[in-house]
Amino acid sequence: MVERHGVERPGTEKRGVELRDVSFRAGGALILDRVSVRFEPGKLNVILGPNGAGKSTLLRIATGLAHATSGDVRYDGEPIAGLASEPLARRRAVLSQHVELAFALPEADVVLMGRYPHYGRVPTGYDLEIVNRALELVGMEDKRDQPYPTLSGGEQQKVHLARVLAQIWSDASAPGSAQAQRFLFLDEPTSGLDVHYQLHILKVVRGLLSPGCTVIAVLHDLNMAFEYGDHFVLLERGTVAVNTSDPRAIPAEVLERVFRVRARHLQTQGEDTGLWRFEL
Amino acid sequence: MGGDHAGRMPVARRSDTFVYLTLALVLLAALVASACLGAFTFTPARIASYLAQGAGWTPMREADTLGRSVFFQLRLPRVLLAALSGAVLGVSGTLMQGLFRNPIVEPGLAGTSAGAALGAALIFVLGGSTGALAFSAPLGVFAVPVLAFAGAFAATILVYRISSSFGKVNVFTLLLAGIAVNAVCGAGTGFLSYVARDPQARNIVFWSLGTFTTADWRGVALVGVCFAACFAISIGYAKPLNALMLGEDEAAYLGSDPRRLIARLLVVNTIMVAATTAMVGVIAFVGLVVPHALRMMRSSSYAFLLPASALLGATMMVVVDIVAREVIPPAELPIGIITAVIGAPVFLWILLRDQRSGSSGYYG
Numbered sequence: 001m002v003e004r005h006g007v008e009r010p011g012t013e014k015r016g017v018e019l020r021d022v023s024f025r026a027g028g029a030l031i032l033d034r035v036s037v038r039f040e041p042g043k044l045n046v047i048l049g050p051n052g053a054g055k056s057t058l059l060r061i062a063t064g065l066a067h068a069t070s071g072d073v074r075y076d077g078e079p080i081a082g083l084a085s086e087p088l089a090r091r092r093a094v095l096s097q098h099v100e101l102a103f104a105l106p107e108a109d110v111v112l113m114g115r116y117p118h119y120g121r122v123p124t125g126y127d128l129e130i131v132n133r134a135l136e137l138v139g140m141e142d143k144r145d146q147p148y149p150t151l152s153g154g155e156q157q158k159v160h161l162a163r164v165l166a167q168i169w170s171d172a173s174a175p176g177s178a179q180a181q182r183f184l185f186l187d188e189p190t191s192g193l194d195v196h197y198q199l200h201i202l203k204v205v206r207g208l209l210s211p212g213c214t215v216i217a218v219l220h221d222l223n224m225a226f227e228y229g230d231h232f233v234l235l236e237r238g239t240v241a242v243n244t245s246d247p248r249a250i251p252a253e254v255l256e257r258v259f260r261v262r263a264r265h266l267q268t269q270g271e272d273t274g275l276w277r278f279e280l
Numbered sequence: 281m282g283g284d285h286a287g288r289m290p291v292a293r294r295s296d297t298f299v300y301l302t303l304a305l306v307l308l309a310a311l312v313a314s315a316c317l318g319a320f321t322f323t324p325a326r327i328a329s330y331l332a333q334g335a336g337w338t339p340m341r342e343a344d345t346l347g348r349s350v351f352f353q354l355r356l357p358r359v360l361l362a363a364l365s366g367a368v369l370g371v372s373g374t375l376m377q378g379l380f381r382n383p384i385v386e387p388g389l390a391g392t393s394a395g396a397a398l399g400a401a402l403i404f405v406l407g408g409s410t411g412a413l414a415f416s417a418p419l420g421v422f423a424v425p426v427l428a429f430a431g432a433f434a435a436t437i438l439v440y441r442i443s444s445s446f447g448k449v450n451v452f453t454l455l456l457a458g459i460a461v462n463a464v465c466g467a468g469t470g471f472l473s474y475v476a477r478d479p480q481a482r483n484i485v486f487w488s489l490g491t492f493t494t495a496d497w498r499g500v501a502l503v504g505v506c507f508a509a510c511f512a513i514s515i516g517y518a519k520p521l522n523a524l525m526l527g528e529d530e531a532a533y534l535g536s537d538p539r540r541l542i543a544r545l546l547v548v549n550t551i552m553v554a555a556t557t558a559m560v561g562v563i564a565f566v567g568l569v570v571p572h573a574l575r576m577m578r579s580s581s582y583a584f585l586l587p588a589s590a591l592l593g594a595t596m597m598v599v600v601d602i603v604a605r606e607v608i609p610p611a612e613l614p615i616g617i618i619t620a621v622i623g624a625p626v627f628l629w630i631l632l633r634d635q636r637s638g639s640s641g642y643y644g
Contacts, residue, residue, distance in 0.1 A: 065532055089535030096533075099526050102383065103580035113526070116519050117535035167534070 014077035016040040016214045017062060017183055022071035024057050024238075031057045033238045034071065039231070041181065041214040043245075044206060046225045048218075049235035050259050055218045056187065058235065062216065063094050063185050076181050089117035091180055093164035097188040099156075104147040107159050111135055114166030130169045134162040138204055154197035157189065161201055170212060184208065186217035190224075202228045222255070223275050234258060248274065296584055299577075303591035307363070310598040314359045318605050320350045327351065358495040361559065362601040363594040364503045365492075366566060367511075368556045370593020373567020374585045375514055375549045378521040379542050380440070380449045383572065384630055387432075387553045388564025390454070391461030395435025396550075396557035397487045398465040398472075399427035405476040425502060428554035435461045436550055440542075489616030490563035492601050499559035506555040510548045511590060517545060518583040525580070563615050565623020566593055566600075572626060 017039040024032040032054045039045040049055050060066040062073055064080045072079045080088060093114065101110070111134055115127040135141040138158040143151065151159065168182040186205065190198035198221075205215060206228060219225040225232065226247035234242035234250070236258045242250055255263040261278040316322050322330075330351050332338045340348075373386040380390070387393045403424045439461055443454035469487045486494070520536035528538040570593045574585055597615075600622075604613040 063533065065529060085532065085537060086535035089533065092533075094530075094533040096530060099530055101525055102381065103525050104575060105522075105525065105580050109522075109579070109581055110526075113523055113534055116523055 014074075015181065015211075016076070017216060018074045018077070019058075019062060020071050020074065022058075022061060022068045022073065024054075024061060024066070025069045026057075031238050032061070032068070035235075035238070035240055036071075037233050037240060037243060039214055039216050039233075042209055042211045043215070043230035044209060044228060045214070045216045045231045045233070046219050046229035047216065047233050047235060048222065048225060049241075052237075053235040053258075054238040055235055059094075059185055059187050059216075059218055063092060064088055065094075075183055086117050089167065091168060092183040092185070093167040094185045095157075095160055095164045095187065095189050097191050099160055101148050101156075104149055106145050107140065107148055107151065108135065108144040110148050110159050111162045111166050114163040114169075117167065130166050131162075134166040134169065137165060137207075138162045139200070154193045157193060157197065157201065161189070161204060165208070168213070180212075182213045184213060184215045186215070188218050188220055191220060198224065222278075226274065226276075296578075299584075300587060300591065303588060303595065307591055307595040307598070310595050310602075311359055311363060314362065314598045314602050315351075315355055317602055318355060319610060320347065320355070322347070322351060322355070354495075357497050357500050358492050358601070359598065360500045361495040361503060362492050362597045364500065364507050365556045365560050365563065366570075366593040366595070366597025366600075367590040368503060368507050368552045368593070369563060369566040369597070370570035370589035370591075371507075371511055371514060371586060372549050372553050373593075374571040374582065374589040375521075375545055376567065377571055378524060378582055379545055379549070380443070380454065381525060381527070382449050382451060382454065383575070384451065384568065384627065385454065386565065386567030387549075388562060388567065389458045389462075389627075390439050391435035391458050391465060392432045392550060392553045393557045393562040393564065394462045394465035394469070396428040396432035396554040397562050398435075398468045399429065399431025399554070400424050400558040401469045401472040401476075401487060402431075403427050405472040424558045425506075425555050428558040429550060431465070432554040432557065433547070433550045435465060436546060440546065486561045488562055489614035490561035490619075491612070491614055492560060492604075493612060495560075503552075503556050503559055506552045507590075510552040511586070513548050514545065515586050517541060518581070518586060521545075521582040560615070563597075563619055565616075565619040565627065566596060568630075569619075569623045569626050570596060572630065 019035055019037050022032055022035045023030065035054075035058065047055050047058060057066065061068050064073070064083070064085070067081070072081060074080065075091070108131055111131045112123060112127065114134070115123055115130060119127050132141065132144075135144060138161050140155065140158050140162060143155070148156065148159065164184065168184060170180070170182060184205075189201055189205070193201070202224070205217070209215060209230075217229070219229070229247075231245045232242065232247060232250070233240060234254070241258055242254060244250060252263045252265070255261070255276065255278075259278070261280060263276050263278050266273045266275040266277050312324055312327070315327050316324060326347070329338070329341075330348055333340050333348065334352060369387060372392070376385040376387060376390060376392070377383050379385075439454065439457045442457040443449050443451075466488065473487060520531060520538070520541045523531040523534045523536055524538055524541065526534075531538040531541075570589045571585055574588045574592060578584060578588075600615055600618045603618055604615055607613050
């Protein structure tokens with residue numbers, strides 16, 4: 001088993017998102033048990049694990065939405081517990097899996113919500129510019145006036161991706177803190193989408209990776225995760241079972257135990273494809 | 281719904297001003313019409329002359345004391361109270377739809393108005409008896425609005441708590457809770473009006489369907505002050521209300537505090553609805569129809585809906601009041617009959633549409 005989360009590296013790089021001894025208890029049940037992990041910028045960090053392993057709870061705590069029972073969360077070495085929610089929202093954005101919106105808001109208005117933490121009463125020209133560019137980045141600029149409820153599920157998810165991108169948008173022409181570190185969390189961003197939208201969203205996310213941006217995604221599809229991810233944290237009943245950057249270093253026995261399946265690598269002409277095949 | 285302005289900027293508010301201006305002009309026309317029409321008919325020129333005399337710009341003309349006093353003591357407060365009540369109910373519908381994240385909520389359906397009526401009826405009816413007097417005396421003239429607020433707040437919180445769980449609002453539970461709270465408050469108010477000695481308090485029609493016949497300057501002042509304060513506060517929350525459309529978690533991710541937002545705006549909403557209900561009774565469906573028409577006409581953005589629903593709500597109520605006076609003169613129709621005739625079909629239509637599109641059940 002690859003157990004690297006316990007390795008201390010004092011004095012090294014503090015960039016990224018760090019969870020220190022995070023435990024979370026709800027109604028007597030221990031959901032997370034002293035989880036310590038570090039997610040580095042410039043990488044697509046993937047959280048994996050079966051249902052009920054504590055992935056969503058971990059994400060809620062890492063984003064600052066929920067508070068750990070003990071332990072703390074740090075962005076670039078700074079505990080987020082003391083941060084006000086609006087300054088935090090300028091640096092940290094979260095794409096959830098199913099955002100329902102019953103009201104007929106034009107697509108561009110939904111994306112503009114990402115700029116809410118940045119402006120006061122009225123959006124600036126820069127905010128509107130970012131909305132346009134975020135929509136272009138996800139390929140949804142043609143439907144900017146279309147009411148959100150009339151979009152397909154995949155299109156709706158693209159709109160929300162554009163919204164969270166607009167929220168932590170950064171470029172050289174940005175006024176103020178253009179060089180600030182940003183943190184993007186994705187909670188099963190591709191669930192319920194067809195394969196085209198799944199790949200599209202992961203491709204856009206990979207395109208964002210930069211030393212200034214830490215990306216953490218909860219993903220369910222293991223093969224897709226291993227193909228697109230850079231670093232992998234596998235949760236098992238509230239603890240970290242695997243913490244590695246090399247998917248090939250994850251033994252089949254661990255996946256079999258954690259996900260309660262039988263797992264083997266797919267071979268093509270005697271060569272390991274790196275893809276897993278799972279059976280009950 | 282957006283398609284009307286090809287190529288407009290994201291969230292282009294550049295033509296919102298045009299919409300506001302149009303709505304304001306229509307409201308002005310309705311106000312003038314309402315001031316002119318009635319048992320006493322005034323020409324616009326005569327109204328202008330009264331207003332000039334009232335403002336002291338021209339000397340009082342002794343010949344027309346009756347007309348002038350009818351205008352200033354009866355007609356003008358009635359027109360203004362109708363407009364203010366409509367503005368309150370329109371804005372309240374918008375706010376409650378934002379807080380419940382659901383387009384079918386409004387103060388009449390969610391029990392807010394009925395709770396206010398029960399609270400106000402308590403003072404109106406029991407105000408003369410010694411026990412209630414001892415209780416209400418320290419509150420003085422504010423006894424009615426304060427008790428109306430208490431009743432409205434209790435009813436709203438009850439319905440909100442029952443219908444929402446884990447940050448989501450269940451439509452069916454919401455409607456059922458609203459029916460139950462309305463029934464209980466209605467029964468209480470009915471009982472109180474039955475035992476009342478005061479003729480106005482005995483008027484069950486007043487409490488259940490609303491009327492502007494009792495309008496006076498005190499009511500105009502109370503509703504006007506409450507509306508101005510509550511509207512000014514609400515308009516500052518347009519952004520977080522928009523974010524709340526995505527759900528409580530998403531709103532929090534966008535930097536707002538949804539729990540605090542909901543708590544504050546429920547109080548603000550209850551204050552203005554309570555003041556209005558204490559003065560004009562329970563008027564349903566305005567808060568449903570007005571935001572709905574505006575959502576269809578333009579956008580669901582609260583930055584637009586809040587001011588627009590004040591203008592359109594005022595217009596609708598002033599027009600409804602004209603109809604109430606003109607349909608069967610010299611008698612008057614209760615306001616709630618007319619608003620129900622307009623509003624209930626709209627309500628059913630929204631329910632049907634949502635059922636067909638499969639989006640009924642949960643909004644959030």
